Structures are given as C-alpha cells and as structure tokens.
Amino acid sequence: MRTPIFEYLDELRSALPYPEPIRDQVLREARDHLLLLADELQKGPLDRDAAESAAVERFGSVEGFIARFEASGGPVALEDPVPLTRAVPLYAGVVLGLAFATVLTNPLLAVVGLLLGIAATRWSVATRNPGPLLGCGFGLLIGSLAVAPYLLSNGDVTSTAAVGTISTVVCAIVGSLAGFIPRLRRDPASLIWINGTGLFALIGARLWIQDRPTLTGIGVLVAASVLGYLMSLHEVGRRYSAIPFGALGGVLAGAALVLTAVPLLEEAVGASVLFTVIHPGVVVAASTVVGLFAGAAVAHRRVT
C-alpha cells in the first residue's frame, strides 16, 4: 500500500545522488523523522493519511532536501557497527600473524598476516575507509623492520637487538599516535588495527631488548596499561568499548597465565616449559586475540 510517506521516500531514494550505504543512511533518517512526525500529527484530528501528508509537507520537498545537502557538502556516513564487529576476527588474525612473525622471526607468517589483512578489506565499513589497507601497510612495515635485521645478520640475535628494538618501538609509538589523526580517529577499523599492531610492536620491542626472546610479566602489564589508556582516548574506545577492553582483558589474562599457570604446569611436569614448549609472547598474543573476539561479540550484541 503506497502511503504518502512511502511515495515521498520512493521519490527521495531515486533522486539522492549518493552511493548506496550513505543513501540508505539518509533515507533511514528521513523515514524515522517522517514517521515520528506523522505519529505526532495523528494525535490531533487528522487520520493517518492526512497526518502523513502533513508530515511530508512540513519535512520539505525532495528537491529542497537534496539541494541543502549538496550545499552543505553532502552527507557524512556513519559506519555500520555490524560489519566492524564481523571484521574484528580477521583483524585479530592479522595481528596474531604479525605477532608470530615478530616473536618467532618467521617472515612467512608476515605474509600470512598480510593476506588476512587483504581479506579484511572486504569489510570496509564506510565508502572511504582507509583502515584495512592502512593497517596492512603498517603491519607489513612493522613486521619487515622487526624481521629484516635478523635475516640480514644470518640469525644472530645479539647483533640485531638494538636495531630491532628501535624499529619496533618507533613503529609502536607512530602507530599509537596515528590514532589521534582526526580522520583516522573516526575510523574504528583503522584504530583497532593500529592499536593492535602497536601492542605487538611494544611486546616485540620488549623481547628484543634483552638480546633474546624473553617476556616479563611487568613488561606486559606496562605495555597493556599504556595501550589501554591510549585506546580509551580514541573514538573506538567510546563507541565500541567492549572491543578494546576485551583486548586489554586478553593481554592481562595472558600475562596472568604466564605468571601463574605456567609455573604450576612446570612444577607438575617437573620440567621447564617456558620458552621450550610454550613461548610467553604466543600466550599473550593468543589471549589478546581471544579477548578481541569476545569484545567483538559483546559489541555486536549491543548494537544489533
């Protein structure tokens, strides 16, 4: 049944000169407004049809509506949180892949991380979303800078410690500060990626600084605290707080596992497990990814 509001929205849909995601958002706002206005007008003496016609007249013509949008620079897209929360597992996988590349110095894993990042580009949440590509490039840079010195020195960890530390710390700082750039601050996909790689760059730096892969509980807690604070300042921390808090919870849980469960396990089996069977960086990385998944699930449930 074609009501006055239906006819108006049909005309508006045909006339709006914007790509589909943005056009749908504009139509949604117009529809909600018209329906609320018609409901209000119907409280008086008007029947539904008359109320909707009056609502359309008060809303303004389609031509005038579009002209005002064009004069104001066009609509601003608001990212749909559902694709974001669906994309988080892919981003988590990319972060994990690069973490393995940094910790285990296997460049092939960096390639896996890159491929996962490219796959994540399918989940662009806005028409101009630099997040996935930016994240891929940034993550590849971190992985390359962390791995290259090790490869160039034929696997001599000692001689590459200084270069590896400096490169990963610089990347972590740049990555986290990039989240304050206004355009990136509005793109939650970019922020999750940048903060995720920043976290693992910090952890990687902490591993390299001692000339061999070691990870202390205090180092993890410091890195997690700093990163948690930085993420809370970003838009993504306000909008989808479950995601960064999930990641932070994962980091802390991983550190707690390394500090408590692993010694108990070593006592039970009577042999050293840390760095022989279980690498602490892997435990922290895996628990962070689990935290990201959990946070994304919570955020997804809240917005749908």
Add this chain to the structure above:
Amino acid sequence: MTDELAKGHLDLILLSALADGPAHGYAVIEAIRRKSSGAFDLPEGSVYPALHRLERAGLLRSDWSTSSGRRRRVYSLTRRGRAELNRQRVAWKNFTSTVNAITGAGA
C-alpha cells in the same frame, strides 16, 4: 523569527538544542520548536544537512542508538562543538546588545 534570521543562525540554534544532551534529528526539531514556542518554521528536513555539516566540521559526533526497537542516528556535541557554542553565544549576545543600543529596541 523570520526564515532568513533562522537560516543565518541555524548553527547556533542546532548547537544550543544539543547542549542538554544527545538527540536524534526529530528530537532536535522538537526541542527547537518547544523552546521557540513554535516560532521556528523552517522545513524540518533542513535540519539534517546542517547536522551533517556540523559533524563534518567536528562540532558534532553521531552514533547509532537503539530505542523502542529502532536504531536511530543520535547527535551530540563534541568538545570543540561546546567551545564553538559558547563562542557563538557570546558573539550573539554582543551583537544583539549592540543592535539594541543603536535601534533602541532594548529600551
């Protein structure tokens, strides 16, 4: 208020309407209509291009909010938006007091 005056100060009007807290477009129009006792009479759809423009300028932020089972876009002032609102309020106050002094309208 004439349409020309309202159009010229739409930013100040919208920022003021959101000063009390986040609201979606219809709620913004309702607040303006209530506070102006019905004097604000621009096409109601004109609020959306202005809200988007203010968001692009960094004075507003928007987010999805679910209410009564419907997901709506809700706008709120940013820190810059609040500072701009205060600045425009002061400018408007100075302007009207100057004009009143010249025209004797405030006497």
